[in-house]
Amino acid sequence: MGDIGVLAGQLIRALQEELFETLAEQGHPDVRPRHGTVLAFLDPEGVRATDLAARSGQHKQIIGTILDELVRLGYVTREPDPADRRAKLIVPTEHGIDEITKARAILAAIEERHERTLGAERYAAFMEMLRQVTRDQRAWRQAPASTT
Template sequence: MRRSERKREAPDLGILSGQTLFGLQKELFSRLSEMGHPRVRPRHGAVLAYLDVEGSRASDLAAQSGQHKQVIGTLVDELVALGYVERRPDPADRRAKLIVPTELGRDHMEKSDAVLAEMEAEHAKAVGEEAYAEFKRVFALVAQRQSRPR
């Protein structure tokens, strides 16, 4: 059996994870575009998915998303230009900056959360509530284990 056939018939964790991520992003960002956010791209999720409404430091966003601080800085610059976030002095440390969502950014975050909740409910309905809950529990354990330093 050829490798490509084997990968199609029994995809490994990398392939399954990629299919899940890219499929989720395609649907999420398509729906968000229809809801008034056509300029936000999947790469911006490294900021928007982890951003606190009260604001977050770029270093925290980098740690949570697994991206380098320079990448986060570039994404923040793009999101500032698009009107989704702004940089403000951190009240806890005036030398540091907080990345804070604007009204447009908060709208995107709320709609994103709602769309993702709908998508999850659809998956749970399709495979069964218990099976989906178990899938998420196990997937979270695998993701946690995979993200640990070795």
């Protein structure tokens, strides 16, 4: 069966496998799971790399490397930020918007499939519990020490 870490890892790998194989079939064969660190958090009007790092929980250096790849692949551009000409906005290209749109549709279809399998109430309860466990895990440093 596995503990929470094993199960969470298996779930994410299975989701990524379906998502990225389907994206490849739909015209995006170069996109990899690491690219989701950026693509999942983009705004159509653009976002600063520092904001992408904060949203994704990744270091700025990792985001920078992924951005270089996505620029090379034609998914994003770096453009001057009108609010601060010294800063750059990461803006999805038409190709990037197509990938984001398709990825969201694929993930929605996956969720709908699981909702049909479990039933709407059970799936909603599962998602709420998963959100709670995720929130609790992210806050582990702030949790009071156990008195065992």
